Amino acid sequence: MTPTRENGLDVYRRMRRIRTFEERVGELFVRQQTAGNMLHLSIAEEAAAVGVTYPMREGDSFTTHHRGHGIFLARGADPKRMMAEIAGKAPGYCRGKGGSMHIADRALGHLGANAIVGGGIPAVVGAGLSYKVLGKPNVSIAFFGDGAMQQGILYESMNLAALWRLPVLFVCVNNQWGMGTRIDRAAANTQFHERANAFGLIGRVVDGSDVFAVKEVAEALVQGAREGIPAYLSVECYRYYGHARMDKSPYRTPEEEAEGRKLDPIQRAITRLSESDGVTSAEFDAIDRAIAQEMDEAVEFAINAPPPPLTDLFRDVYDDRDPTPEPLRKRLERILAANLTAHGPE
Numbered sequence: 001m002t003p004t005r006e007n008g009l010d011v012y013r014r015m016r017r018i019r020t021f022e023e024r025v026g027e028l029f030v031r032q033q034t035a036g037n038m039l040h041l042s043i044a045e046e047a048a049a050v051g052v053t054y055p056m057r058e059g060d061s062f063t064t065h066h067r068g069h070g071i072f073l074a075r076g077a078d079p080k081r082m083m084a085e086i087a088g089k090a091p092g093y094c095r096g097k098g099g100s101m102h103i104a105d106r107a108l109g110h111l112g113a114n115a116i117v118g119g120g121i122p123a124v125v126g127a128g129l130s131y132k133v134l135g136k137p138n139v140s141i142a143f144f145g146d147g148a149m150q151q152g153i154l155y156e157s158m159n160l161a162a163l164w165r166l167p168v169l170f171v172c173v174n175n176q177w178g179m180g181t182r183i184d185r186a187a188a189n190t191q192f193h194e195r196a197n198a199f200g201l202i203g204r205v206v207d208g209s210d211v212f213a214v215k216e217v218a219e220a221l222v223q224g225a226r227e228g229i230p231a232y233l234s235v236e237c238y239r240y241y242g243h244a245r246m247d248k249s250p251y252r253t254p255e256e257e258a259e260g261r262k263l264d265p266i267q268r269a270i271t272r273l274s275e276s277d278g279v280t281s282a283e284f285d286a287i288d289r290a291i292a293q294e295m296d297e298a299v300e301f302a303i304n305a306p307p308p309p310l311t312d313l314f315r316d317v318y319d320d321r322d323p324t325p326e327p328l329r330k331r332l333e334r335i336l337a338a339n340l341t342a343h344g345p346e
């Protein structure tokens with residue numbers, strides 16, 4: 001379906017917010033004001049985040065990999081709270097203790113970013129199973145990189161989703177590289193959607209430089225998943241920069257990078273919207289300026305926010321309802337003694 005002008009601009013705005021957020025958070029990292037020493041930017045992957053999440057509704061859930069800022073923003077995250085989380089500050093989504101790679105928020109359906117390649121995938125199978133058992137009309141979507149295509153947990157998850165016909169979608173953001181390894185050095189068959197077919201899932205592949213194409217295929221797959229037809233989608237894109245902020249990707253040739261960087265979904269959306277809907281550069285500028293201001297404010301907020309108090313060190317780490325720790329031997333003796341009292345010696 002051809003998007004309306006208004007819808008097209010909304011899609012553009014969502015992608016631009018992600019791009020600008022990532023640029024600002026990259027600056028925060030260089031200023032050494034982020035927590036931890038790793039930061040993975042999703043620049044040029046905006047179409048995957050925006051296109052796939054577009055048909056998601058309230059109550060749906062998702063997990064992301066370590067490159068997941070954009071996906072959470074597309075699902076409605078507040079950039080201030082995200083920036084604060086990445087800076088390790090108290091008002092962050094996880095009170096500053098999760099950081100860039102472990103953001104989660106139940107209220108917005110974010111079941112967790114995960115630094116373990118493939119680690120977030122099985123959680124969506126659990127969520128999908130709960131929706132099915134409870135009769136809820138929701139879907140759960142796992143976002144992961146092409147590196148996860150070589151992880152066994154993906155295949156256990158795909159198998160159960162297909163077998164139990166769960167409302168689940170698996171989305172591989174295939175940016176062609178897993179750290180310094182290109183996909184064709186990791187897999188003999190890089191047509192990953194064919195693997196999904198083998199499990200009995202619908203498998204699709206889409207050009208990740210065309211946000212409108214991603215949105216269209218996602219709309220069909222998400223609707224299918226809601227009706228109990230799980231699916232898999234490869235969004236083909238290119239990792240614009242190095243693996244993490246400090247990686248200059250010396251393992252790629254400048255020619256390859258120049259080719260890959262032509263696959264910019266934002267540029268492509270601009271071309272399309274100006275050519276087919278007559279959107280002017282003044283209109284784009286106005287949107288970009290408002291977003292730049294929003295993200296500058298998020299940076300200011302994060303920098304000025306307080307860190308979590310020391311008294312919170314173990315908060316959210318151990319369950320308050322846990323019994324006081326007791327040495328194992330003492331615990332066994334207590335259980336055995338109670339058993340003997342109840343049942344008497346054999």
Ligand SMILES: Cc1ncc(C[n+]2csc(CCOP(=O)(O)OP(=O)(O)O)c2C)c(N)n1
Nearest residue numbers: 067115116117145146147148175177178179
């Ligand atoms: C199980 C596991 N193995 C290795 C790593 C180290 N590691 C972190 S990110 C990464 C590459 C992941 O590549 P991909 O899934 O394609 O995502 P991308 O970084 O390209 O977005 C690796 C190997 C890890 N975190 N977890």
